[in-house]
Amino acid sequence: MTKETWIGDVRAGKHDGSKVELKGWVHRSRGSNKIRFVVLRDSTGTVQCVVKRDIVGDETFESVKDALIESSLILHGTVEPTDREHGHEIQVASVEIVGPVNPDTPFPITESAMEQADGGETEFLLDNRHLYLRTSRMTTMLKMRSTVFGAIHSYFRDRDFTEYQAPNFVAGAVEGGSTLFEVPYFGRKAYLTQSWQLYAEAAMPALERLYTMAPSFRAEKSRTRRHLTEFWHAEMEIAWGSNDDVMVHGEGVVRNIASTLLEKHSDDLENMGRDLDLVARYADNPYPRMRYDEAVETLQGMGVDIEWGQDLDYSKEKVLTEDFEIPHFLTHYPRVAKPFYHRPDPEDPKYVLCHDLLAPEGYGEIIGGGERTWSEPEILDRIDEEGNDREAYEFYIDIRRYGGVPHGGFGLGVDRVCAWLSGADHIREVIPFPRDSRRVTP
């Protein structure tokens, strides 16, 4: 029952003149009483199949006529190159309907449903997400997403990083308890992880170069086009690395994603209205680095109301990145604005050795990372300074007690990168079943 012929290959001219067996779903169907045109879809594309009553016989012809949109079928026919719109057509000899669609409940995703919401933001399309996935726009997004995941794996594996898995059930917070999802755990409380980082640091002395791609969970009631409660987090950690060393990899992996997308999906990006020159710019140029102080001065020069020591929220990021044509790193945030695991800059402990990577076009922060507080006395100071309980971080402190070394890493929002590079209007467009504060179904 395996499938041997793919519509993409038919369209590429690999089967011209041959008899083929095609398996797929009815994308569109139209015609008269004597001839019927079925546009057949599979995962590789669509092709028009011509069904003539005098060739297939009355019974088959009627069954094809009754095959509504998204009915599945197997057909046999001959590939015929043509000058018409599709380039190639199938002259059909026989058809078998595999999975019919009941006319009382026709496929609900119609042209009009797609009209107003390319990204699937309408309630209706979100409720019918399981069916929306098979539309061409979503299929393309899912394929590009797969390429992005592949590019991240390749980047790290090509550089001898080890892929390493942390638990998703955790006992405590990485940062601030308010955004943790609490789950019952055999009479105790556990939480869904917000980040792989603390557990990665534990393995840092063992593996030295490690990475992961895993879901992270944040119970934020964020209602923006950049947030999900469950998102895919690409994280890395390296031993013997400084903030600068970590940034090199952040830039490296993002540029690798952009160039891989260009290489494999130029047509898809263009079909979705993405300007390829923009994506090429993100792939080809080094990413400038700007210190927090410089960003604050720039913003003040633009008349933005901001004081030193404030974190840069999205409204300020947006103003700052407005004129940026490529992603920029923002480094050296004030110590007071960042959590304890960021290492204070020995040259000026008012700052920490950290970085955010800000994407242009209003897509905001896609990477957060930096050098970790890595010595025992420093980590104890930082934990106390923030009023945290040392006991909750015993294993984290142990990492420093037994041969602490300089190290660091970053977390990259994979879905955000997918949305940015594809030019999606909303992060929901690039993940099959988006989870936000108001939706866990379907």
Added chain:
RNA sequence: GCCGACAUAGCUUAGUUGGUGGAGCGGCGGACUGUUAAUCCGCAGGUCGCAGGUUCGAGUCCUGCUGUCGGCGCCA
């Protein structure tokens, strides 16, 4: 947590100063031998989100509720 919109057929929507809710798509029936979102003729399909209120009369005005969408804060 805060702010702002919206809710009419399976979908996308029109609905005037308050006076018996229309259309396009989709579905069904029919016509048509090369269509491209096929076209043409016909049919079915509505507790106007829910609950109150004003009124002779509410899809329309008022109040509450629910749901959804958009934005802010927080972050990837």
